[in-house]
Amino acid sequence: MEPVHVILYPDSVAQDGLAIERNEAADLAEVVVFPGRSRGDVPEADWARADALVTGLHMPIDEEIIDGLGQCRIITRLGVGYDLIDTRAAGRRGIMVCNVPDYGTTEVADHALALILTFARGIVQFHERFLRTEDPIWDYSASPTVTRLAGKRLGVIGLGRIGTAAAMRAKGFGLRVAAYDPYIPDGQELALGVERFHDLRAMLGACDFLTVHCLANAETDNLIDRAAVAAMKPGAILVNTARGAIVDLDAVQWGLETGHLGAAGLDVFPEEPPPADHPLMRAWRAREAWVRDRLVITPHAAFYSAAGFDFLRRKALRTCLDYLEDGRLNNCVNGQYLADR
Incomplete structure (x- = not known):
């Protein structure tokens, strides 16, 4: 039986040739896959014949690409953030x-707390000191960031699914939780038992730990800039598992180099992988004194677990098929632009 639909994966990172998706699609759809990074990596004919796109982390789906989609009806982002998709241009095309x-709610929340715990308990610092010293001193006081969590305040920037999950985990460690999110309804903070701040700078100055969980968009671009870092409580620890564009890397460098920022745990960067010649990255690799033990980097891995990635892949495909087959729409994020057609 000839497949009814064509679903294009233009920038797939799956190592199995999308075996999961091909099996799930069965006779309903032809799954077309490319490990692309730009429009030219995919033949024009495949852009033109796709009924649906499933997009990853690497290729911007801009107006030029969207204009070349001859019969596409739905674009599904393989994940949460959709900042690489021109949602307005897509809406204009219907x-x-x-x-x-x-997907990944528990994994990302766990990762954020793991980074906080890494510093609060000195895990990486102790390990590195012991590993790199020929005659290691059995010294429990060697970490500059070890502290008691109970009674400290964690500020959560963005109290959506992941931010809420992180907040609930933090409370289990005895942290007092504060949150900044101008878009949650009044009273949600009461239901969750967290302190709400309506002024971000005020929260930054009141917290011992900050964790970022908001979407990347024009409003949050460089939200944590040098002024924001300067507004933080001296010695505060910053964690970002959301989007790299939200936190200015130069600001992190300034905070660590001056000692105003206690430490930073970064899973995401404005450019990935981060440029090796950025001063912060050079200092980190050289283990310079001002950054040693105070910066932990993970490779955009917060979302990942085998079970979580499997769920993500199946649901992204099912989101496309539900709409193509039955007109059922799940988690549409550009409805306001569709209404303007």
């Missing part, structure tokens, strides 16, 4: 843009 907001 193309739905959807995401998968319920």
Whole structure:
């Protein structure tokens, strides 16, 4: 039986040739995959014949690409953030843009807390000191960031699914939790038992730990800039598992180099992998004194677990098929632009 639909994966990172997706699609859809990074990596004919796109982390789906989609009806982001998709241009063409907001919630929240615990308990610092010293001193006081968590305040920037999950985990460690999110309804903080701040700078100055969990968009671009870092409580620890564009890397460098920022745990960067010639990265690799033991980097891995990635892949495909087959729409994020057609 000839497949009814064509679903294009233009920038796939799956190592199995999308075996999961091909099996799930069965006779309903032809799954076309490319490990692309730009429009030219995919033949024009495949852009033109795709009924749906499933997009990853690497290729911007801009107006030029969208104009070349001859029969596409839906674009599904393989993940939560959709900042690489021109949702307005898609809406003008009548193309739905959807995401998968319920995958990776527990993994990302766990990762954020793990980074906080890494510093608060000196895990990496102790390990590195012991590993790199020929005659190691059995010294429990060697870490500059070890502290008691109970009674300290964690500030959560963005109290959506992941921010809420992180907040609930933090409370289990005895942290007092504060949150800044101008878009949650009044009273949500009461239901969660967290302190709400309506002024971000005020929260930055009141917290011992900050964890970022908001979307990347024009409003949050460089939200944590040098002024924001300067507004933080001296010695505060910053964690970002959301999007790299939210936190200015130069500001992190300034905070660590001056000693105003206690430490930073970064899973995401404005450019990935981060440029090796950035002064912060050079200092980190050289283990310079001002950054040693105070910067932990992970490779955009907060979302990942085998089970979580499997769920994500299946649901992204199912989101496309539900719409193509039955007109059922899940988690559409560009409805306001569709209404303007």
